[in-house]
Amino acid sequence: MAEFALLNNVDHQDVRIITERSARYGDDVMQVLTFPFEFRNVQAFYPILFQQDAEGGFFPVALFGFQENENLFLDGDGWHAGYIPAMVRREPFLIGFQDSRDPGNPGRTRVLSLDMQHPRVSTDAGEALFQPLGGRTPFLEKAADLLETIYAGIEHNKAFTRALAEQELIEAVTMEIELKDGSRNQLIGYHCLDEEKVQALSGGTLGEFNREGFLAPMFMALASMGNIQRLVALKNKTLDAETAGDPGR
Numbered sequence: 001m002a003e004f005a006l007l008n009n010v011d012h013q014d015v016r017i018i019t020e021r022s023a024r025y026g027d028d029v030m031q032v033l034t035f036p037f038e039f040r041n042v043q044a045f046y047p048i049l050f051q052q053d054a055e056g057g058f059f060p061v062a063l064f065g066f067q068e069n070e071n072l073f074l075d076g077d078g079w080h081a082g083y084i085p086a087m088v089r090r091e092p093f094l095i096g097f098q099d100s101r102d103p104g105n106p107g108r109t110r111v112l113s114l115d116m117q118h119p120r121v122s123t124d125a126g127e128a129l130f131q132p133l134g135g136r137t138p139f140l141e142k143a144a145d146l147l148e149t150i151y152a153g154i155e156h157n158k159a160f161t162r163a164l165a166e167q168e169l170i171e172a173v174t175m176e177i178e179l180k181d182g183s184r185n186q187l188i189g190y191h192c193l194d195e196e197k198v199q200a201l202s203g204g205t206l207g208e209f210n211r212e213g214f215l216a217p218m219f220m221a222l223a224s225m226g227n228i229q230r231l232v233a234l235k236n237k238t239l240d241a242e243t244a245g246d247p248g249r
Contacts, residue, residue, distance in 0.1 A: 001117060002115045002117055002118070003116045003117045004096060004113040004114065004115055004116070005113065005114055005116050006096055006098060006111050006112070006113055007111070007112045007113065007114050007129065007140075009130040009134040009135075012114065012129055012130065013130050013134070014123045015114070015121060015123060015128075015129050015130075016121075016122050016123060016124070016125060016126035016127055016128050016129070017092065017120050017121065017122070017126045017127045017129065017139070017143075018119075018120045018121075018122055018125055018126040018127075019120075019126060019127055020078070021074065021078045021079035021084070022074075022078070023071075023074060024119060025091075025120050026091060026118070026119060026120070027071060027074050027079060027088065028069045028070070028071050028074060029064060029071055029088070030063070030064055030065045030067060030068055030069065030070050030071065031061040031062060031063050031064060032061060032062055032085050032087045033059060033060070033061055033087045033157075034048060034061060034062040034085050034087065035060070035086065035150070035153035035154075035156065035157055036060075036153070036156055036157065036160050036213065036214070036216075036217035037149065037153050037156070038083075038085060038086055038153075039060075039216070039217040039220035039221060039224075040216070041082075042062050042083065042085055042220075043220040043221070043223050043224035044082065044083060045073070045081040045082060045083055045227065045230075046062040046063055046064060046081070046085075046224065046227055047063045047224050047225055047227045047228050047231065048060055048061070048062060048063075048220070048221040048224040048225075049061055049063055049173075049190040049191065049192055050161065050170055050190065050191040050192065050193075051189060051190060051191065052191065057158065057161060057162065057165070058161040058164070058170055058191060059157060059161060060157065060160075060161065062085050063231065064231075065231070065235075066177055066185055066187060066231065066235060067185075072231055072234035072235055072238065073234070086146060086149065086150055086153070087150065089146060090143070090146055090147055090150060091115075091118060091120060092114060092115040092118030092120045092121055093113065093114055093115075093143050093144075093146075093147055094113045094115065094147070095110050095111070095112065095113065095148075095150075095151055096110070096111050096112070096113035097109065097110060097111065098111045110148075110151065112140075112143075112144055112147065127139040156213070159212065159214075160212075160213075160214050160217060163209065163212065163214050164193070164214075164218065167201065167205060168194075168197060169193050169194055169197050169201075169218075170191045170192070170193060170194070171191060171192065171193075171194045172190075172191050173190055173191060173192045174186055174187070174190075175187040175190070177232060177235075179232070179235060179236055179239060180236045180239065180240075181239050192221075192225060193218065193221055193222050195222055198218065198219075198222060
């Protein structure tokens, strides 16, 4: 269970963060939330799909596998892709909120939090968070900058997906995944962009999308769908490896 603590250079002077990529550090995930600011990098390796939340809105995800706890880019030697999405890299940090102690300036401020129960947290190995005299290390500064980018990205995500939904560009999709062992798998609960409707958008809408920073991410999401076949190839490769390791199969 997560145990978040507000970071400070007294209680966490000796804390270090393990940056190795491995299933034992929580990288064996099927998908992760992604953001328009990183779509250019994400679409080079992963499919970008959409899921619906409890309120009926949508959010984009980068897909790494076809079942829970399956990351087809991960093996015993690490994560094999040229880009790792922001929500993976931010672990084990999170933005927290702290009430102001100034009566004349009420409200809450954003603060950097750390999940003390996360397997990446260590006192023996990894990247230090604080320098000997208490200042932040470059590693921690970079983590803080990433979290601020994610915080802004969450709001941009909402505006982006709302604009797509208003133009009825998001459609439900059920993908039939056929593997070389003859098995068929359905990927359900996802949505993608309707390419025909995207191509039919008016010049005015395209211009508005461009001004809002939605145009490039929309086309990046469309382009990313070619990576479904990459996932299938990676899945087939794991099946080959499993068969080779089990002569009785």
